[in-house]
Amino acid sequence: MLKNKKKMMLLAVAASLSVTSLVGCASKSTDTGSSTPAPAGTAAASTAPAGPKPELKSLQIWQKDDYNTYPVAKYLEQATGYKVQYDMLPQDKPQDKLNILIASGEPYDAITTVGSTDFKALYADYAKKGALTDLGPLIDKFGPNIKAAIDPTALEAAKIDGKLYAVPTKTTPFAGESLYIRQDWLDKVGMKAPTTTDELVAVLKAFKEKDPGGNGDKNIPLTVKGEAPIIPNIAGAFGIANFWNDVNGKLTPRVLDPAYKDYVNFVGDLFKQGLLDKEFAANKDATAKEKFSSGKAGVIMLHWADVPTINDALIKNIPTAKATYIPTLKGKDGKMGLSASAGFDRITYIPKSSKHAEDAIKWMNAKLEKDTFRTMAIGEENKHFTLKDGAYTPILPIFTDERNQANNFLTGTDDKIYPTYWQARVRKDMRLFDAWNFMNTIQPANTRIIDPLGFAPYLPEFSKNFQQLNTMVNDYTTKLIFGAEAITGLEAFQAKFKTSGGDASFKEVNDWYATAKK
Known part of the structure; x- marks a missing residue:
């Protein structure tokens, strides 16, 4: 009886934290540095203080393999000095599980979700309700690599009410x-x-x-x-x-x-x-x-x-x-x-229930050491990839076996070089590369129209209305x-669109856009 009552209370708290689920509305650079991976442990040694490090607990998005036994996890433990216990959200209805974990105060030191509109809405809701740690002071003190590597535009877009509660991982901008x-x-x-x-x-x-x-x-x-x-x-x-x-x-x-x-x-x-x-x-x-x-x-x-x-x-x-x-x-x-595409591929935040927030930031910072980041993302040269004329080409099958899901370990990227590293993934099959390359490199840059709302901050009206409006427009x-509707009815449909949240979204979006253009 007590157990059932406790469970009901927990679900009630979770419901109070939840927000409406919505449907979410992946450049070229060169690497002039050495591609030799850093010896295990050296990346973190330059930034982390001496002494024992606590074991961290991280909640991740679903993937088919156990994070804890995936080769990237072992590498990161050696490179950063932090042992991490990885848990996964379920593949089905991950928002529901996440709401319960946040409401119950589960002491995760990092939570990484996808960056779609529905999960951005959850993140904003958690931040506004005081469930997340303000990362600004921690990053100022312990995150020099985070500040140097991540696009300032992405960091700014991740802020809620002027405070940064998440480390964003940018979407690699491409036409799909x-x-x-x-x-x-x-x-x-x-x-x-x-x-x-x-x-x-x-x-x-x-x-x-x-x-x-x-x-x-x-x-x-x-x-x-x-x-x-x-x-x-x-x-x-x-x-x-x-x-x-x-x-x-x-x-x-x-x-x-x-x-x-x-x-x-x-x-x-x-x-x-x-x-x-x-x-x-x-x-x-x-x-x-x-x-x-x-x-x-x-x-x-x-x-x-x-x-x-x-x-x-x-x-x-x-x-x-x-x-x-x-x-x-x-x-x-x-x-x-x-x-x-533009915006967030992933967002990583630290709940207030974390017991090791400072170390979580140090861990994320260590992952962005130049050599550590490259080895995490695409492996070791001449083992997982080859490098010729600035192009990273995977060595198969080891690249697929040991780095195919490396993107799920990202908590922020080196945004100047990652789009180039990322291309190793499409070179696994040259038909894949040729298709991607035609759209995103061979075709002129002005043929790719970046989603103008990709780096907009959380916009409540837009987020609340987008799914419904998108479905309305597609159906119409x-x-x-x-031929089931006549074009003569367009004005009537537009009026319905506006009263169904279109006008409120338009005002909110353009209030932001006016400031973003300055």
């Missing part, structure tokens, strides 16, 4: 999705990859009329998944690459952007002409991929991380098939762009393209 096309189909119809929206229409018409895949009435020029009616690359050609875009100096949701109507009319016309998959609204991600890899579709919206898997399936079905990404499309007024966009 674009239009992937059957090159052999292009060759059969005698055309080059499209570079404008008009050229895209011409290619899709050729795919429909000349049926280079030999599919007959099952031929699909372009397929996409139903939950993503805003098609990357096409959307950028209309100036709405991101959910929020700068329109005359104001950040504006794309549904309120005058270009939204033009985009919907364009994609709706593709649908009417039979150039867009007639079943797109019902497509799951796997369905769209099956249509492409089986040879039925000529173009698909695809993330570069999926290229090897899609290519393997495609070649298995059609051994002579070839596929590639198209360039970033230009619209009629010259607009173009792929959405590029699908209906417009499909």
Whole structure:
């Protein structure tokens, strides 16, 4: 009875700490230093005082392998001098578990979560309720590497009410999705990859009329998944690459952007002409991929991380098939762009219940010693990777075995060099690298449109409303393209959008944006 009562009280406290779960709205540098890893223990010796160090307790995001036995954990213990007991949040409903652990005062010395909007909201809620340690004074005293290595913009964005309660790990900024096309189909119809929206229409018409895949009435020029009616690359050609875009100096949701109507009319016309998959609204991600890899579709919206898997399936079905990404499309007024991520990949904070907050900061600081950080992230030269002309290339299979999940041990990165180290991960498969490289290096820098809200601080109204507004816009966009709604009702929908949190979000976002531009 007492046990049940205690459990009910605990859950009640957890509920008071929780906030609404939301759906979250991954540059080049060179390393001129030696790539020889530091001998075990030397990195921490220069910054940590002599004497025994306490064992730390760290809560991490879920991963498939035990953190405690993963090779990176052993290396970090040797390099920093700190033994750490790692626990994991569950894969399913991690927010619920985290709320309970925070409410119960579990004495973790560090908690690392993903940096998505829902977890940023939790972090802000914990900070405002006094559950977290103010890290500013600790970092000033014990975190010189943290201050030197981490982008000041990220540190500033992690503040809540002017105080820093977390060490942020930046997202590596890259464009993720674009239009992937059957090159052999292009060759059969005698055309080059499209570079404008008009050229895209011409290619899709050729795919429909000349049926280079030999599919007959099952031929699909372009397929996409139903939950993503805003098609990357096409959307950028209309100036709405991101959910929020700068329109005359104001950040504006794309549904309120005058270009939204033009985009919907364009994609709706593709649908009417039979150039867009007639079943797109019902497509799951796997369905769209099956249509492409089986040879039925000529173009698909695809993330570069999926290229090897899609290519393997495609070649298995059609051994002579070839596929590639198209360039970033230009619209009629010259607009173009792929959405590029920005913000936090991870956030790490220290709860007030920690018994070793000072040592936790010293530990995070030691992890950012130059050689320690590199060895943690990508391993040892000539064992885990090779270095030639500034390019880090993994040695397989040991890189995958011992560093594939190293990113889960990050508590802040050396933001000047990590984007270069990170590329070792995409060089595990050159098809992966070529796809990533085309979008993020070969294509001009102005084709990647950074999410303008990536480094915005916690915005309560925006966070509260984003999931609902995003779902509203996606559902409405699908209906417009499909013809289930008429474009004449756009103003009425925009009015509904505004009263459903759009106006409150717009004001809050632009109050911040006005100060951020100064």
